[in-house]
Amino acid sequence: MTVHQHGRYGASIDDLASRAVPDAAVGRLAVYLRVLTSMIEQGVTTMSSEELAGAAGVNSATLRKDLSYVGSYGTRGVGYDTARLVEHIEHLLGLTRHHSVAVVGIGNLGHALANYGGFPDRGFPVTALFDLEEDLIGVPVGGLPVDHVDGIPAVCAEREVTIGVICTPAVAAQWVCDLLVAGGVRCILNFAPVVLQVPDDVEVRRVDLAVELQILSFYQARRSSRRGPVTEPSDPIVVGR
Amino acid sequence: MTVHQHGRYGASIDDLASRAVPDAAVGRLAVYLRVLTSMIEQGVTTMSSEELAGAAGVNSATLRKDLSYVGSYGTRGVGYDTARLVEHIEHLLGLTRHHSVAVVGIGNLGHALANYGGFPDRGFPVTALFDLEEDLIGVPVGGLPVDHVDGIPAVCAEREVTIGVICTPAVAAQWVCDLLVAGGVRCILNFAPVVLQVPDDVEVRRVDLAVELQILSFYQARRSSRRGPVTEPSDPIVVGR
DNA sequence: GCGACTTTGTTCCTGCGTTCACAAGCGGCT
DNA sequence: AGCCGCTTGTGAACGCAGGAACAAAGTCGC
Numbered sequence: 001m002t003v004h005q006h007g008r009y010g011a012s013i014d015d016l017a018s019r020a021v022p023d024a025a026v027g028r029l030a031v032y033l034r035v036l037t038s039m040i041e042q043g044v045t046t047m048s049s050e051e052l053a054g055a056a057g058v059n060s061a062t063l064r065k066d067l068s069y070v071g072s073y074g075t076r077g078v079g080y081d082t083a084r085l086v087e088h089i090e091h092l093l094g095l096t097r098h099h100s101v102a103v104v105g106i107g108n109l110g111h112a113l114a115n116y117g118g119f120p121d122r123g124f125p126v127t128a129l130f131d132l133e134e135d136l137i138g139v140p141v142g143g144l145p146v147d148h149v150d151g152i153p154a155v156c157a158e159r160e161v162t163i164g165v166i167c168t169p170a171v172a173a174q175w176v177c178d179l180l181v182a183g184g185v186r187c188i189l190n191f192a193p194v195v196l197q198v199p200d201d202v203e204v205r206r207v208d209l210a211v212e213l214q215i216l217s218f219y220q221a222r223r224s225s226r227r228g229p230v231t232e233p234s235d236p237i238v239v240g241r
Numbered sequence: 242m243t244v245h246q247h248g249r250y251g252a253s254i255d256d257l258a259s260r261a262v263p264d265a266a267v268g269r270l271a272v273y274l275r276v277l278t279s280m281i282e283q284g285v286t287t288m289s290s291e292e293l294a295g296a297a298g299v300n301s302a303t304l305r306k307d308l309s310y311v312g313s314y315g316t317r318g319v320g321y322d323t324a325r326l327v328e329h330i331e332h333l334l335g336l337t338r339h340h341s342v343a344v345v346g347i348g349n350l351g352h353a354l355a356n357y358g359g360f361p362d363r364g365f366p367v368t369a370l371f372d373l374e375e376d377l378i379g380v381p382v383g384g385l386p387v388d389h390v391d392g393i394p395a396v397c398a399e400r401e402v403t404i405g406v407i408c409t410p411a412v413a414a415q416w417v418c419d420l421l422v423a424g425g426v427r428c429i430l431n432f433a434p435v436v437l438q439v440p441d442d443v444e445v446r447r448v449d450l451a452v453e454l455q456i457l458s459f460y461q462a463r464r465s466s467r468r469g470p471v472t473e474p475s476d477p478i479v480v481g482r
Numbered sequence: 483g484c485g486a487c488t489t490t491g492t493t494c495c496t497g498c499g500t501t502c503a504c505a506a507g508c509g510g511c512t
Numbered sequence: 513a514g515c516c517g518c519t520t521g522t523g524a525a526c527g528c529a530g531g532a533a534c535a536a537a538g539t540c541g542c
Contacts, residue, residue, distance in 0.1 A: 024499070024500090025499090026456050027452060030452040030455040030456060031449075031452060034434055035436070048519065048520090056436055057438075061500075062499090064519095064520065064521065065521085065522080072520080072521065074519080074520055074521080076508050076509085076519050077508045077509050077510085077519050078518085079518095079519070080520090092462075093456075093458050093462065094463075094465075107353075108353035108356050108357070109353045112350045115349050116349075124458075163454065163458075163461075187458075187460060188457075189453055189457060195298045197298075201464070203461075205456060207448055209354075210271070211272060212446050212448060213430065214271040214334050215267050216404055216428040216429075217334050217365075217404075217428075218262075218333070218335055219444045220335055220404075220427065220428050220444075221334065222335075223427065223444075224335075263528075263529065289488090289489065290489075300531065302530075302531055302532070302533090303529090303530060303531075305489095305492085306492085306530085308490095309490090313490080313491065315489080315491080316489085316490080316537090316539085317488075317491080317536075317537045318487075318489050318537075318539045318540080319490090320488095320489070320490085321490090
């Protein structure tokens with residue numbers, strides 16, 4: 001059995017494989033990755049699909065199918081070698097290459113993100129910070145000085161930023177987004193409560209606090225209206241599980 | 242044509258309707274809501290499904306179907322009355338009732354969230370803050386004093402917290418989650434990079450920075466391997482659109 | 483007042499993603 | 513060395529969500 005030396009960008013095979021990976025599966029793979037690294041730290045070297053699925057909160061069949069997208073690297077009758085699986089998922093997700101991150105909008109949230117420094121689970125070094133506020137320009141946040149937003153296209157191109165994170169107020173988001181795109185950034189993580197308009201070759205992911213809260217609100221409302229039509233918050237409070 | 246006076250919790254009819262709303266549609270409805278309120282501020286009183294869909298970044302057929310879940314309140318040949326639509330979406334999402342929010346973990350992110358105060362688009366007043374750090378206890382953040390995490394069950398029950406937001410480090414998340422559940426909280430927004438284990442009647446939404454970045458990384462990798470098998474970042478940088 | 487145009491609401495269909503279920507394969511035990 | 517049991521990987525069915533197309537309906541113009 002070839003060890004598959006995880007060779008720097010296998011190209012051809014991977015291309016076909018990655019094209020077939022459903023969007024939903026990509027998100028789950030990232031979760032598996034986290035669970036796996038966490039387990040490895042605890043000394044676990046082997047996991048069955050059942051165990052891993054339980055820890056990740058998904059069906060075991062779904063998990064096995066997801067893993068089949070990265071290639072069949074499990075051992076029947078035993079399970080998956082945690083270390084090897086991590087390697088292959090990382091490769092599929094393109095984590096073998098570092099992705100330089102720029103954070104725009106150093107308000108409360110931007111500040112928080114900049115201070116993560118290496119960013120969760122490293123591999124995503126923050127290499128540029130931007131804001132409009134004159135008072136902030138030049139001030140180091142998390143060890144990195146803040147640049148003026150006008151410099152976005154030039155700085156992003158120069159530092160080869162691949163991921164832009166937008167933490168600005170809603171009104172500035174589209175403008176900042178255009179600047180990032182002009183700087184060659186084609187992956188954007190948007191925390192501003194706006195739907196960004198971008199060219200087809202730019203990938204935007206939105207993280208929307210208000211929407212998340214409203215979704216929770218909906219489920220709460222539905223639950224309340226199911227058992228007993230909302231009279232008073234006299235619902236018995238269940239303690240513990 | 243009955244005006245349907247948006248009567249305080251219509252019950253019966255709404256119950257059946259809300260049960261049928263697909264999960265994906267709920268998220269989109271929240272987006273429509275934001276677009277609509279934004280347009281209303283600009284004085285727009287009527288919008289067609291085509292316009293609204295464009296602004297929300299979805300297909301117009303999908304939008305009309307989503308809106309049909311809240312009831313048919315459009316006018317053929319004209320479009321939707323923005324103000325009325327907002328009312329009905331808000332009602333469906335349960336936004337007519339205020340949802341008291343508790344934030345646990347007053348680190349960088351928790352601090353940022355607490356400072357939002359009323360929380361995006363109000364309706365979600367933050368009424369409790371918790372942390373473990375002794376130095377923080379009693380210190381007001383965003384006008385609200387921080388309580389010790391041990392007080393979570395009691396305080397949440399007392400202040401009728403409906404939504405708990407977890408911004409703690411990963412190791413503390415499950416523990417904090419259990420405390421929130423013990424306090425009667427049945428909706429949780431989790432920023433910690435962990436998959437929480439909760440009873441069936443608790444709804445958890447996860448917002449995972451690392452996962453989002455890794456998904457972007459995947460798309461970046463796929464794109465790179467599509468056109469020209471990664472040689473150097475010699476890709477022509479397209480400026481502007 | 484009537485016709486034509488516009489836009490909604492809905493039905494049908496297509497495609498995708500998830501789940502079930504089973505055969506193939508591998509390790510461990512005797 | 514051979515058998516047994518466990519676990520993977522996958523082929524097929526199910527269900528759901530998204531998109532296209534059309535009929536109903538209401539408004540605007542004449």
